[in-house]
Amino acid sequence: MESTDRSTQAKAFDESRTGVKGLADSGITEIPAMFRAHPATLTCLKPPSPPQHLMVPTIDLKGGSVFSKNQQDSKTRQRVVEKIGDAAEKWGFFQVINHGIPVDVLERMIEGTRGFHEQDQEAKTRFYSRDFTRDLYYASNFDLYTSQAASWRDTLGCYMAPNPPRLEDLPVVCGEIMMEYSKQMKNLGEVLFELLSEALGLNPHHLKDMDCAKSQVMFGQYYPPCPQPDLTLGLSKHTDFSFITILLQGKIGGLQVLHDQYWIDVPPVPGALVINIGDLLQLISNDKFISAEHRVIANGSSEPRTSVVCFFSTFMKANARVYGPIKELLSNENPAKYRDFTLTEFSNIFR
Numbered sequence: 001m002e003s004t005d006r007s008t009q010a011k012a013f014d015e016s017r018t019g020v021k022g023l024a025d026s027g028i029t030e031i032p033a034m035f036r037a038h039p040a041t042l043t044c045l046k047p048p049s050p051p052q053h054l055m056v057p058t059i060d061l062k063g064g065s066v067f068s069k070n071q072q073d074s075k076t077r078q079r080v081v082e083k084i085g086d087a088a089e090k091w092g093f094f095q096v097i098n099h100g101i102p103v104d105v106l107e108r109m110i111e112g113t114r115g116f117h118e119q120d121q122e123a124k125t126r127f128y129s130r131d132f133t134r135d136l137y138y139a140s141n142f143d144l145y146t147s148q149a150a151s152w153r154d155t156l157g158c159y160m161a162p163n164p165p166r167l168e169d170l171p172v173v174c175g176e177i178m179m180e181y182s183k184q185m186k187n188l189g190e191v192l193f194e195l196l197s198e199a200l201g202l203n204p205h206h207l208k209d210m211d212c213a214k215s216q217v218m219f220g221q222y223y224p225p226c227p228q229p230d231l232t233l234g235l236s237k238h239t240d241f242s243f244i245t246i247l248l249q250g251k252i253g254g255l256q257v258l259h260d261q262y263w264i265d266v267p268p269v270p271g272a273l274v275i276n277i278g279d280l281l282q283l284i285s286n287d288k289f290i291s292a293e294h295r296v297i298a299n300g301s302s303e304p305r306t307s308v309v310c311f312f313s314t315f316m317k318a319n320a321r322v323y324g325p326i327k328e329l330l331s332n333e334n335p336a337k338y339r340d341f342t343l344t345e346f347s348n349i350f351r
């Protein structure tokens with residue numbers, strides 16, 4: 001496709017403000033050319049099957065033992081710390097169960113997100129924006145004008161912390177559950193940063209004291225059924241610009257992580273949350289933990305796929321705070337692999 005065609009199509013799509021859901025609802029049987037992925041990407045969608053034993057680790061946080069400071073639970077906690085450290089080093093991804101967040105909160109968050117994307121177009125379009133520094137926006141494809149091909153997905157984005165939005169500024173259909181879910185994410189995030197600090201051999205408060213748990217951005221991702229799922233992606237391969245990311249997937253799979261040259265499915269596990277290490281934690285851990293590439297294949301089912309992503313990150317907001325490899329982790333044998341960056345510099349690179 002000519003690049004001018006591509007940008008004309010992208011502009012018309014953008015100006016329609018109806019997102020990919022609008023295209024899917026119009027009943028098209030072929031996806032527009034601007035969504036067709038490059039042949040090399042498409043080949044990569046049919047990779048050789050990975051060996052059976054390669055599975056993203058699932059870690060049981062066993063409520064009480066990880067959350068309490070009880071002495072007799074310290075052995076269980078130590079084992080959890082080891083498993084988390086191992087997963088963060090080798091995979092950059094793991095799932096957690098028994099994390100303490102009630103199932104009904106997870107379900108209501110998925111339903112709320114779906115409700116946002118499935119409400120009347122007018123109710124949604126008033127939030128439509130390509131200014132991703134805004135506190136709240138609904139849009140399709142952050143990189144609409146720059147990517148090789150667009151992806152089959154719409155997004156509701158919101159900065160939730162440290163300055164939470166006002167309930168009255170949030171969409172009615174999902175505002176309350178977003179506020180509640182964000183509090184739950186803060187609590188779980190703090191527990192995870194404690195465990196990750198210990199896994200790095202640091203005191204449990206180290207990462208929290210560096211403000212890793214302070215900023216939160218939430219994405220309500222919506223992947224409508226795609227008429228030609230073999231020709232595009234739901235979300236192209238990327239790493240996350242965050243310290244960590246907590247992902248809630250609905251019932252429909254599609255998330256894959258790149259591990260040992262294989263694309264490995266991360267199947268939805270009822271009640272579980274997926275945790276992944278982002279670029280910022282890879283940087284401050286001096287590559288001890290890895291920010292793994294991942295992607296979402298286009299949704300070939302007849303139901304929409306919904307996921308809720310909570311990034312511990314300032315994302316596109318300007319922030320002068322400086323981060324570099326943690327000094328306590330460095331030695332003659334392990335010199336710093338990165339220089340110090342401000343978060344603003346980092347987000348410009350990411351952009």
Ligand SMILES: O=C(O)CCC(=O)C(=O)O
Nearest residue numbers: 219221240255296307309
């Ligand atoms: O929807 C998903 O399962 C993954 C989303 C994701 O990777 C992201 O938003 O960065």
Ligand SMILES: [Fe+2]
Nearest residue numbers: 238239240294
């Ligand atoms: Fe991601």
